[in-house]
Amino acid sequence: MPKIEVNTERCKGCERCNDACPQQIIGMSDQLNNKGYKYAVVFDRPRCIGCRICAIICPDVAIEVYVEGTQYELFQY
Numbered sequence: 001m002p003k004i005e006v007n008t009e010r011c012k013g014c015e016r017c018n019d020a021c022p023q024q025i026i027g028m029s030d031q032l033n034n035k036g037y038k039y040a041v042v043f044d045r046p047r048c049i050g051c052r053i054c055a056i057i058c059p060d061v062a063i064e065v066y067v068e069g070t071q072y073e074l075f076q077y
C-alpha cells in the first residue's frame with residue numbers, strides 16, 4: 001500500500017490535492033495548523049493507487065508519496 005505523508009505545517013489549505021486525486025480520497029481537516037489553515041488529510045488510504053498526482057500538484061510541496069512500482073487496480077472515476 002502506498003504511504004502518503006502530509007506535512008501539515010506546509011499546507012495552506014488550497015484544496016488542489018482534493019480536486020486532483022483520481023480516487024477522491026483527500027479531504028480537509030477540521031483542525032487548523034499553526035498558520036491557521038485547514039490542512040489536507042488522506043481519509044481512505046487503502047484506496048490510494050500511488051499515482052503521486054497529489055504530490056505533483058501541491059504548490060507547497062506538502063505531500064510526499066512513497067510507493068514501489070506502479071499500481072493500476074482500484075483506479076476508477
Ligand code: SF4
Pocket residue numbers: 002004020021022023024025026042047048049050051052053054055065
Ligand atoms: S497518490 Fe494518487 S490516489 Fe493516492 S492520495 Fe495522491 S492523488 Fe490520491
Ligand code: SF4
Pocket residue numbers: 006010011012013014015016017018039040057058059060061062063
Ligand atoms: S495542494 Fe498542498 S497546500 Fe493545497 S491543500 Fe493540498 S497539501 Fe495543502
